[in-house]
Amino acid sequence: MSTPEKKDEHKIKLKFPGDSDYIPAVRKFIAEMLQSCNFSPKFAYRSEIIVDEVCNNAVMYGCKSSESTIELHFNIFSNRTEFIIKDPGGEHDDIERLRKVVEKRGEETALKQQSKKDKLGLEIVRMLSEEVDFQIDENNLTTVRVVRKKDDVEAAPQTG
Amino acid sequence: MESMRIEIWQTEETPNTTVLHVKNELDSSSVEKLNEVFAEVLEKYPRYVIADMSEVTLFSSAALGRFMGFKKRLVESKGDLVLAGLTLEIKSQLTSLGAFKIFRSFANVSAAVNAYKWEREGISQALTLSFPPELHFVPPVRQLVSRIAKQKGYSSRDSFRIETIVDEVCNNAVEHGDGEQRRDVDLFLGIDREKVEIKVVNTSNPSKVEVLKQLSKSISKTAMPDLQDKRGRGLALIKMLSNNLSIDFSENGTSVHVTRFRGD
Numbered sequence: 077m078s079t080p081e082k083k084d085e086h087k088i089k090l091k092f093p094g095d096s097d098y099i100p101a102v103r104k105f106i107a108e109m110l111q112s113c114n115f116s117p118k119f120a121y122r123s124e125i126i127v128d129e130v131c132n133n134a135v136m137y138g139c140k141s142s143e144s145t146i147e148l149h150f151n152i153f154s155n156r157t158e159f160i161i162k163d164p165g166g167e168h169d170d171i172e173r174l175r176k177v178v179e180k181r182g183e184e185t186a187l188k189q190q191s192k193k194d195k196l197g198l199e200i201v202r203m204l205s206e207e208v209d210f211q212i213d214e215n216n217l218t219t220v221r222v223v224r225k226k227d228d229v230e231a232a233p234q235t236g
Numbered sequence: 237m238e239s240m241r242i243e244i245w246q247t248e249e250t251p252n253t254t255v256l257h258v259k260n261e262l263d264s265s266s267v268e269k270l271n272e273v274f275a276e277v278l279e280k281y282p283r284y285v286i287a288d289m290s291e292v293t294l295f296s297s298a299a300l301g302r303f304m305g306f307k308k309r310l311v312e313s314k315g316d317l318v319l320a321g322l323t324l325e326i327k328s329q330l331t332s333l334g335a336f337k338i339f340r341s342f343a344n345v346s347a348a349v350n351a352y353k354w355e356r357e358g359i360s361q362a363l364t365l366s367f368p369p370e371l372h373f374v375p376p377v378r379q380l381v382s383r384i385a386k387q388k389g390y391s392s393r394d395s396f397r398i399e400t401i402v403d404e405v406c407n408n409a410v411e412h413g414d415g416e417q418r419r420d421v422d423l424f425l426g427i428d429r430e431k432v433e434i435k436v437v438n439t440s441n442p443s444k445v446e447v448l449k450q451l452s453k454s455i456s457k458t459a460m461p462d463l464q465d466k467r468g469r470g471l472a473l474i475k476m477l478s479n480n481l482s483i484d485f486s487e488n489g490t491s492v493h494v495t496r497f498r499g500d
Contacts, residue, residue: 086373087420089366095350096343098363101383108376136343141249142350142359 086113086152094139094146094163096132103128106150106159113152115226122204123157123224129197130161130220137170138163138218156206156225165216175212238293240266242273244281250349252356254281259291262299270299274306283315284356286348290321295329304338316340320348354388360428361388366420369410369438378403381425381434388427394498397477398432404470405492409438412448419489431479431497440490448490452483 088109092098106127107120115123127148134146141164149160165171177198202208207223238260245255254277262270277285287303289295307317320342322330330336342348353359363384367373382399386392402423409421419439426433440448451471475481480495 086368086370087366088368088373089420090363091365092363093350093361094346095361096347097350097387098384101380101387104383105376105380108379109373112372112376135346139346142346142353 084154088150088152090148090150091145092148093142094135094144095142096135099128099131099135102131102148109150110152110157115152115157119224119226123159126201126204126222126224127159127161129201130159130222133174133197134161134163134218134220137166137174140164140166154226156223159220159222159224161220161222163218165212165218171212171216171218174210174218240269242269244273244277246281250352252282253284253286253349253352255345256285256287257291258287258289261294261296262292263294263296264298266296267298267302270302270306274302274309277306278309278313283310283313284352285310285315285317286342286345286352287317287319288321288345289319289326290323290344292323292326295326297333300330300333300335307338318342318348318351320345354429358429360426362427363425365423365425367423369413369415369418369421371407371410374403374406374410377406377423381423384425384427385432389429390432390498394496398434398496401434401474401477401494401496402436404474405434405436405494408470408492409436409490412441412444414439414441429498431495434494434496435491437489437491440485445485445490448483449485452485 090102090105092102103124107117107124110120110123111117131146131148138144139146144164147160147162149158149162151158151160198208201222205222205224207221209221211219211221213219240262241259243257245257246253247255256273256277285306303317310317318340319330321344322341327341330339330341340351342351354361365377365380367377378399381402382395385395385398390398406421406423413419413421417439422435422437424433424435424437426435471481471483474492474494478494478496480493482493484491484493
């Protein structure tokens with residue numbers, strides 16, 4: 077029997093309850109999936125942090141009902157990974173806070189003026205990724221898309 | 237310095253819990269007010285109480301003493317008092333006072349409500365996963381399920397057995413799946429305090445479907461498999477580790493459904 081060729085692109089879809097109990101297992105799962113696709117432990121760990129931050133925000137601010145679920149689409153390419161995280165959206169204030177963070181993207185001074193709480197941990201996500209996009213639809217369904225490239229990270233100079 | 241404010245909330249989603257939204261400084265002057273509110277809750281409200289502490293800026297030992305007394309009375313009447321949304325500073329103070337030997341703490345009210353529903357109402361939670369049919373993805377998948385089981389209070393032994401079931405079923409789904417179609421493997425995990433349900437769906441290799449059907453029949457008939465037979469050992473192991481095993485073959489694919497009770 078011939079073994080099917082390994083594809084360059086893998087799509088994984090995970091849907092889990094909006095409960096913080098699931099996040100440690102999900103972040104480890106992401107890291108282990110990446111390492112199984114020959115991404116370095118460093119790349120895997122940093123991707124794990126991205127997923128942890130975005131999923132924690134989704135649980136904290138986007139899951140107001142105990143029946144809320146979070147969808148994580150995780151696409152692995154040979155040179156990058158893409159995470160799409162969707163939550164049902166939270167209360168008006170939280171949505172507005174996220175909108176502000178989104179709208180202030182690129183405005184360094186404005187971002188610096190925001191409090192730690194207002195940044196929603198997204199600063200570290202931006203730091204560890206190449207692309208971060210947000211979408212909030214009319215029903216408050218919130219989608220965060222993060223792309224992290226392999227080369228930039230692997231070739232990054234060592235610090236410290 | 238702002239004096240303590242406290243409000244009693246009940247939400248439609250959680251009619252069996254009471255949320256106390258506590259704000260500002262819980263110093264010694266707040267003790268009287270705390271006593272009044274606690275008495276009101278004991279008299280009129282559900283006995284599972286979540287104290288939302290996200291806006292508390294000081295938690296004196298006098299106030300902590302009142303919280304402990306309140307918790308004791310709630311527990312005596314089959315209720316509980318849990319803390320939610322503590323700031324890092326207050327959390328650190330409470331840790332040094334040893335308060336977490338008595339109180340459970342949650343990141344926010346929603347997490348506390350989830351814990352209540354899990355423990356007291358026996359709700360079931362579900363996770364679904366689709367992954368490409370490649371063997372190197374199976375170890376992370378088995379670990380994912382095992383970690384969730386542990387996080388939800390299942391013992392290491394139970395979690396390992398659940399992990400073994402997932403490993404066997406997913407390995408079978410990949411190895412005996414239809415290599416031409418390369419349909420993703422779908423995993424469903426349902427978990428509650430009593431049991432886990434695992435369902436794995438794939439498209440079987442057409443040339444193996446008949447053999448699988450025969451194996452499935454023989455496994456369902458016999459308590460123990462023939463250990464000399466190389467085929468079906470995985471299914472036999474799953475059967476041994478589970479309380480219920482069923483396999484369905486349909487146009488939509490092959491579906492393996494396993495139930496395992498906690499601590500069995």
